[in-house]
Amino acid sequence: xxxxxxxxxxxxxxxxxxxxxxxxxxxxxxxxxxxxxxxxxxxxxxxxxxxxxxxxxxxxxxxxxxxxxxxxxxxxxxxxxxxxxxxxxxxxxxxxxxxxxxxxxxxxxxxxxxxxxxxxxxxxxxxxxxxxxxxxxxxxxxxxxxxxxxxxxxxxxxxxxxxxxxxxxxxxxxxxxxxxxxxxxxxxxxxxxxxxxxxxxxxxxxxxxxxxxxxxxxxxxxxxxxxxxxxxxxxxxxxxxxxxxxxxxxxxxxxxxxxxxxxxxxxxxxxxxxxxxxxxxxxxxxxxxxxxxxxxxxxxxxxxxxxxxxxxxxxxxxxxxxxxxxxxxxxxxxxxxxxxxxxxxxxxxxxxxxxxxxxxxxxxxxxxxxxxxxxxxxxxxxxxxxxxxxxxxxxxxxxxxxxxxxxxxxxxxxxxxxxxxxxxxxxxxxxxxxxxxxxxxxxx
Amino acid sequence: xxxxxxxxxxxxxxxxxxxxxxxxxxxxxxxxxxxxxxxxxxxxxxxxxxxxxxxxxxxxxxxxxxxxxxxxxxxxxxxxxxxxxxxxxxxxxxxxxxxxxxxxxxxxxxxxxxxxxxxxxxxxxxxxxxxxxxxxxxxxxxxxxxxxxxxxxxxxxxxxxxxxxxxxxxxxxxxxxxxxxxxxxxxxxxxxxxxxxxxxxxxxxxxxxxxxxxxxxxxxxxxxxxxxxxxxxxxxxxxxxxxxxxxxxxxxxxxxxxxxxxxxxxxxxxxxxxxxxxxxxxxxxxxxxxxxxxxxxxxxxxxxxxxxxxxxxxxxxxxxxxxxxxxxxxxxxxxxxxxxxxxxxxxxxxxxxxxxxxxxxxxxxxxxxxxxxxxxxxxxxxxxxxxxxxxxxxxxxxxxxxxxxxxxxxxxxxxxxxxxxxxxxxxxxxxxxxxxxxxxxxxx
Numbered sequence: 001x002x003x004x005x006x007x008x009x010x011x012x013x014x015x016x017x018x019x020x021x022x023x024x025x026x027x028x029x030x031x032x033x034x035x036x037x038x039x040x041x042x043x044x045x046x047x048x049x050x051x052x053x054x055x056x057x058x059x060x061x062x063x064x065x066x067x068x069x070x071x072x073x074x075x076x077x078x079x080x081x082x083x084x085x086x087x088x089x090x091x092x093x094x095x096x097x098x099x100x101x102x103x104x105x106x107x108x109x110x111x112x113x114x115x116x117x118x119x120x121x122x123x124x125x126x127x128x129x130x131x132x133x134x135x136x137x138x139x140x141x142x143x144x145x146x147x148x149x150x151x152x153x154x155x156x157x158x159x160x161x162x163x164x165x166x167x168x169x170x171x172x173x174x175x176x177x178x179x180x181x182x183x184x185x186x187x188x189x190x191x192x193x194x195x196x197x198x199x200x201x202x203x204x205x206x207x208x209x210x211x212x213x214x215x216x217x218x219x220x221x222x223x224x225x226x227x228x229x230x231x232x233x234x235x236x237x238x239x240x241x242x243x244x245x246x247x248x249x250x251x252x253x254x255x256x257x258x259x260x261x262x263x264x265x266x267x268x269x270x271x272x273x274x275x276x277x278x279x280x281x282x283x284x285x286x287x288x289x290x291x292x293x294x295x296x297x298x299x300x301x302x303x304x305x306x307x308x309x310x311x312x313x314x315x316x317x318x319x320x321x322x323x324x325x326x327x328x329x330x331x332x333x334x335x336x337x338x339x340x341x342x343x344x345x346x347x348x349x350x351x352x353x354x355x356x357x358x359x360x361x362x363x364x365x366x367x368x369x370x371x372x373x374x375x376x377x378x379x380x381x382x383x384x385x386x387x388x389x390x391x392x393x394x395x396x397x398x399x400x401x402x403x404x405x406x407x408x409x410x411x412x413x414x415x416x417x418x419x420x421x422x423x424x425x426x427x428x429x430x431x432x433x434x435x436x437x438x439x440x441x442x443x444x
Numbered sequence: 445x446x447x448x449x450x451x452x453x454x455x456x457x458x459x460x461x462x463x464x465x466x467x468x469x470x471x472x473x474x475x476x477x478x479x480x481x482x483x484x485x486x487x488x489x490x491x492x493x494x495x496x497x498x499x500x501x502x503x504x505x506x507x508x509x510x511x512x513x514x515x516x517x518x519x520x521x522x523x524x525x526x527x528x529x530x531x532x533x534x535x536x537x538x539x540x541x542x543x544x545x546x547x548x549x550x551x552x553x554x555x556x557x558x559x560x561x562x563x564x565x566x567x568x569x570x571x572x573x574x575x576x577x578x579x580x581x582x583x584x585x586x587x588x589x590x591x592x593x594x595x596x597x598x599x600x601x602x603x604x605x606x607x608x609x610x611x612x613x614x615x616x617x618x619x620x621x622x623x624x625x626x627x628x629x630x631x632x633x634x635x636x637x638x639x640x641x642x643x644x645x646x647x648x649x650x651x652x653x654x655x656x657x658x659x660x661x662x663x664x665x666x667x668x669x670x671x672x673x674x675x676x677x678x679x680x681x682x683x684x685x686x687x688x689x690x691x692x693x694x695x696x697x698x699x700x701x702x703x704x705x706x707x708x709x710x711x712x713x714x715x716x717x718x719x720x721x722x723x724x725x726x727x728x729x730x731x732x733x734x735x736x737x738x739x740x741x742x743x744x745x746x747x748x749x750x751x752x753x754x755x756x757x758x759x760x761x762x763x764x765x766x767x768x769x770x771x772x773x774x775x776x777x778x779x780x781x782x783x784x785x786x787x788x789x790x791x792x793x794x795x796x797x798x799x800x801x802x803x804x805x806x807x808x809x810x811x812x813x814x815x816x817x818x819x820x821x822x823x824x825x826x827x828x829x830x831x832x833x834x835x836x837x838x839x840x841x842x843x844x845x846x847x848x849x850x851x852x853x854x855x856x857x858x859x860x861x862x863x864x865x866x867x868x869x870x871x872x873x874x875x876x877x878x879x880x881x882x883x884x885x886x887x888x
Contacts, residue, residue, distance in 0.1 A: 311788035344755035347788035
């Protein structure tokens with residue numbers, strides 16, 4: 001491979017090439033930086049990037065290797081970090097002027113984990129305002145007039161544009177799945193509580209998840225295996241055995257996966273071409289895919305999600321509200337004002353629905369390996385907004401692992417995301433089912 | 445010991461006598477039933493008691509022993525169960541006409557644990573209305589015009605009156621500590637999450653605790669050792685090693701305990717004679733006791749407790765509110781109406797104070813083995829109400845283990861409770877410090 005194209009290597013291949021001495025981290029990082037110099041003016045994926053600092057890290061990783069120090073599974077591989085995730089060596093500004101110049105003195109747990117795995121922390125990627133709806137500067141790499149999606153806008157765009165092989169984001173509603181779909185990369189949000197959230201802007205304990213972006217399923221598995229673990233500072237993590245993402249993905253599924261195409265109560269929001277595309281997709285899958293239409297009563301789940309999200313955001317962003325609500329966007333201010341008036345009764349009742357919802361889906365997952373459903377209503381809309389998260393809401397509320405796959409294209413030539421959802425704690429098996437599905441579709 | 449006085453045996457002595465064959469369970473239960481026949485008309489501790497069923501259980505335990513089946517640590521010992529704790533073989537009516545005739549088809553986890561330890565489930569003890577403020581029929585065994593305290597009224601009174609050696613209750617504010625103080629028995633509420641609450645009327649996940657009543661500290665340790673454990677149906681329990689209550693209590697403290705007499709912001713509610721009694725008590729303890737006056741700002745903690753308790757009660761008793769609020773007492777209806785209007789913002793902010801409060805107390809517990817403080821403002825007041833729980837509120841909010849000890853008497857001759865509070869998860873060591881304190885006071 002020519003040195004100038006190294007930026008397009010998958011993380012798995014890059015890590016292997018570095019481990020084998022075929023390339024070094026500095027070359028890889030240089031290729032990524034060159035790509036960033038070329039297209040960052042058009043894409044604007046980065047909130048903070050110091051090329052010198054990235055190169056310094058790469059050289060240190062190369063020195064590790066040449067001096068025989070232990071090398072991690074991501075040794076020398078650059079990773080982009082959403083700018084709501086704390087880094088001790090770079091600012092973290094959360095997409096709001098209220099936190100401009102904020103310089104945390106510690107890494108978030110996931111950043112510590114990435115450094116321990118040998119990754120180069122490339123820089124901070126653009127987030128929408130406080131990881132909510134008001135867009136940042138990033139544009140869709142496929143078309144600069146379209147949104148990259150949000151809130152993990154820069155992370156999705158940077159991976160799609162070949163600026164880094166991997167990036168980290170977060171999802172409270174549709175903030176990983178939607179930008180992955182719009183930018184045409186894999187976006188994966190593991191089970192709630194699997195990846196620790198300490199050191200990340202907290203919107204909602206119940207709904208906040210860390211997610212990842214990559215250009216291959218193997219890369220998603222590679223980085224997730226490094227990010228799961230127990231952290232006593234995140235009360236939703238638990239001490240448990242590490243999930244063998246990479247080895248599970250490398251296995252063949254014991255049985256041919258059986259998926260269920262689920263039409264939720266927001267199905268009618270899918271564009272006509274999305275509806276047609278899914279009709280074709282389910283036809284391709286044939287006997288391996290059945291269809292399930294959710295009862296209309298499930299529509300309430302979107303209200304429960306909003307009640308929880310807005311109530312918890314109001315509590316977690318109370319200081320911002322008190323100190324500077326006039327410097328928040330009107331849409332965030334409106335959302336927080338609504339959240340401040342939610343009754344504890346309604347909030348608790350919404351929380352209590354989550355285990356009941358999950359129980360209902362457990363039955364579905366006893367018959368099917370995964371749920372197949374759109375990742376977004378259609379391709380990326382125009383820049384003014386980040387698009388509709390409604391196709392993620394239910395799965396985020398349930399805390400289920402979910403993957404956006406760049407399997408289809410719309411009539412405008414832009415990516416049309418396919419979402420695959422698995423049962424809680426079926427994370428690695430979900431990726432394995434996804435690999436089967438991708439090969440099945442591509443063979444067709 | 446004459447058979448008619450067996451009811452006054454401690455649980456520890458009774459279990460030993462049964463294990464050694466000196467007495468059998470039937471004799472013990474008969475003695476307790478005889479005592480109940482004598483004084484139940486005056487005390488009214490029992491909501492449900494079927495003497496035949498108690499005797500049947502006792503005979504079954506005696507048969508176990510005679511046929512060489514394994515015998516548990518409470519083999520053949522009768523225990524009273526607060527009537528908010530589900531029993532498969534007896535009604536559980538929660539002190540409200542709304543649940544009259546309610547017959548659960550399963551035991552609460554603690555009842556299962558007691559049966560596994562060989563206990564005889566004697567009957568159901570009187571609770572106030574839904575374990576809140578409105579009194580049941582029970583009277584103080586020391587004076588029928590006085591309250592036994594609430595909400596675990598019957599459990600405290602039954603143990604104090606020699607009807608059973610042990611009973612189970614619950615505490616969301618002061619419902620174990622206060623009746624134990626007023627009735628002159630030991631009442632112990634372990635660390636939040638140590639005893640599973642599945643199958644018990646749920647008022648507040650954050651504040652509900654199971655507690656126990658006994659006439660000796662050894663008995664409290666004996667029963668608690670059987671009740672702690674993990675239950676996946678109580679999200680606040682954790683898989684952890686069983687607490688060695690009995691063996692820890694049997695050891696001498698490695699160093700002479702050092703306690704701190706704490707005056708909280710509600711200290712001014714203590715009766716003059718309570719204030720004097722504590723001045724004497726601290727004098728008796730001499731160098732082993734220092735005094736700490738809490739900052740006035742801590743007064744907010746009582747508001748946080750009320751916000752959490754009322755908000756969670758409103759959610760947990762929503763069905764009762766919807767179906768029959770006209771049949772609730774006015775005081776409970778008022779409390780629920782208030783709870784329904786609590787904002788999720790205030791509720792979450794109150795919840796967030798708990799770890800901060802605990803952090804503050806951790807410093808205090810690094811210098812002292814236990815906090816010494818009144819269990820109630822004074823001796824038991826008149827029957828119309830169950831007394832002021834304010835001396836328990838802070839420790840319940842923090843989820844700390846706390847013990848009421850019948851160490852003193854008021855000028856009316858009624859018990860005046862002394863409360864000893866330990867750090868979270870210092871349960872067994874707290875009982876050991878209490879044993880030292882009791883012997884130190886009695887030696888004086």
